[in-house]
Amino acid sequence: MKRIVTLNTRNLSESKKNGGCGECQTSCQSACKTSCGVANQKCEKAAK
Amino acid sequence: MGLIHSYKLNGYNIVLDVASGSVHAVDEVAYDVINAYENSSREEIVQYITNKHGVSEQDVLECLDDVEELKAQGVLFSEDKFRPDVDLLSKRSTVIKAMCLHVAHTCNLNCEYCFAAQGKYHGERALMSFEVGKRALDFLIENSGTRHNLEVDFFGGEPLMNFDVVKRLVEYARSIEEEHGKHFRFTLTTNGMLIDDDVIDFANREMDNVVLSLDGRKEVNDRFRNTIGGQGSFDVIVPKFQKLVKARGGKNYYMRGTFTHFNPDFTEDIQTMLDLGFDELSMEPVVCPPTDKYALTEEDKQVLYGQYEKLANMMIARRKEGKPFTFYHYMLNLDGGPCIYKRISGCGSGTEYLAVTPTGELYPCHQFVGNKDYLMGDVWKGVVRDDIRDKFKRCNAYSRKECADCWARLYCSGGCAANAYNSTGDVNGTYTYGCDLFKKRIECAIMLKVDEAQLDL
The missing domain is CATH 1.10.10 (Arc Repressor Mutant, subunit A)
Incomplete structure (x- = not known):
């Protein structure tokens, strides 16, 4: 596409089918402790 | 929508x-x-x-x-x-996989802005005994179902004021994790005052992550981060942090600062951290009632927007120079990031994540500790207030009407329940000031990803 470049992102709709294992880190267990952000986390399904 | x-x-x-x-x-x-x-x-x-x-x-x-x-x-x-799945999500059975272990409700600093009220959480000074901590770890294993990775954050107050117990608890956890098919991941959050060679050796061996509290410039840090006697901590902690990070050998750490109304120009503090040799950084807006003199104001917000953009540009410049650094809130994992379930359900406070006090009480998270309305049980009896847990299960990206039309809902999962409670009195409320800053940060973070991709448009 000439005018649009799409970054490689995990499709959230697709993740509905194979997500939810819960092995990922709990968000607040790192540096913030005072806000909620989840998008920086790594999916750890494969690492189980 | x-x-x-x-x-x-x-x-x-x-x-x-x-x-x-x-x-x-x-x-x-x-x-x-x-x-x-x-x-x-x-x-x-x-x-x-x-x-x-x-x-x-x-x-x-x-x-x-x-x-x-x-x-x-x-x-x-x-x-x-996704919306139709949210009801199911709120009825799901959950396991506990993370714990904030308050090993010390006391502190050797007296930071006025501390949400933990100088480590006491509005209660008595206390240290967790090994027996309570051991029971907490057993409780975590017993309630973690098939979950393999278990996270424990040694928190306070200042956890190093109870360092012997921290060491013994880690030793205990390591001795039982294999037989239970678990793996503990530990974090230590410290103000640095008691770091010595023993702590460095232990932390770099056992802690997956170390969170080091420093507010940046000396005058900024020492405005709040003082000893009980009023001495600034900067000169004491910086050399200790430098030694710890140098010895860490690339293992994960965060230098974490807080900015307030007195230093909305927080990129100067980031610069100080960089100049001191640190490169895994986090700066957080102070959390406090709007009446506090250091509370961030609406005027500050405009300054902060500019600061977040400036920070993004600092990162681009440093990346080009071959001296990259990370900023916690700009770390986005676009292709290998969390699934939709995680993005909807958020941090897991009150469900998958609990805070444990020195006496073994359970609270939804560290920010609720001391608020008896949110006392959920203890590590012996377990969670006895199912109503509180259910309330937190319902906290998600779709539970607040303000989030329905917000583009950022799947990045914050509806926001921090504690911030919502503190600003509105309801865990399902919305802390709009925090939302505004959060959205700005995500815009910057995505922009950085676009820049990183070096697209030719």
């Missing part, structure tokens, strides 16, 4: 598809085409774009075809089909 979020930042035109999470970098023509797409016909768009940009009709039609192709692929203007 807005299906996309489009914005211009740092010379980039960015379109985020909210439900799929797809990120598109586009040129000026495509930007205008996409923004007109939902409310105009093809003919209207062709006329509007050819007039505005001086491009050919064929050119615009091609762009429109591309938009439609992306739409068909489900990566642009995609419908949010």
Whole structure:
């Protein structure tokens, strides 16, 4: 596409089918402790 | 409901598809085409774009075809089909997988802005005994189901004021993890005052993550981060932090600062951290009642927006110089990030994540500790207030009406329940000041990803 470049992102709709294992880190267990952000986390399904 | 979020930042035109999470970098023509797409016909768009940009009709039609192709692929203007699952999510059975272990409700610093009220959490000074901590770890294993990775954060107050217990608890956890099929991941959050060679050796061996509290410039740090006697901590802690990080051998750490109304120009503090040799950084807005003299104001917010952009540019410049650094809130994992369930359900406070006090009480998270209305049980009896747990299960990206139309809902999962409670009295409320800053940070973070991709548009 000439005018649009799409970054490689995990499709959230697709993740509905194979997500939810819960092995990922709990968000607040790192540096913030005072806000909620989840998008920086790594999916750890494969690492189980 | 807005299906996309489009914005211009740092010379980039960015379109985020909210439900799929797809990120598109586009040129000026495509930007205008996409923004007109939902409310105009093809003919209207062709006329509007050819007039505005001086491009050919064929050119615009091609762009429109591309938009439609992306739409068909489900990566642009995609419908949010997650909502029906939220009720199921709130009825799900949960296991506990993370714990904030308050090993010390006391502190050797007296930081006025501390949400933990100088480590005491509005209660008595106390240290956790080994027996209570051991029971907490057993409780975590017993309630973690099939979950393999278990996280424990040694927190306070200042956890190093109870370092012997921390060491013994880690030793205990390591001795039982294998037989239970678990793996403990430990974090230590410290103000640095008691770091010595023994702590460095232990932390770098056993802690997956170390959070080091420093507010940046000496005068900024020492405004709040003082000893009981009023001595600034900067000169004591900086050499200790430097030694610890140098010995860490690349293992994860964060230098974490707090900014307040007195230093909204927090990129200066980031710069100080960089100059001191630290490169995994986090700066957080102070959390406090709006009446406190150091509370961030509406005027500050405009300054902060500029600061977040400046920070992003600092990161780009340093990356080009081969001296990159990370900023916690700008770390986005676009291709290997969390699934939709995680994005909806958020931090897990009150459900998968609990805080344990020195006497073994359970609270939804560290920020609720000391608020007896939110006392959920203890490590012997377990959670006895199912009503509190259920309330937190319902906290998610779709539980607040303000989030329904917010493009960032799948990045914050509806926000921090404690912030919501503190600002509105309801864990399902909305802390709008925090939302505004959060959205700015995510815009910057996505822009950095676009910059990193070095696209040719």
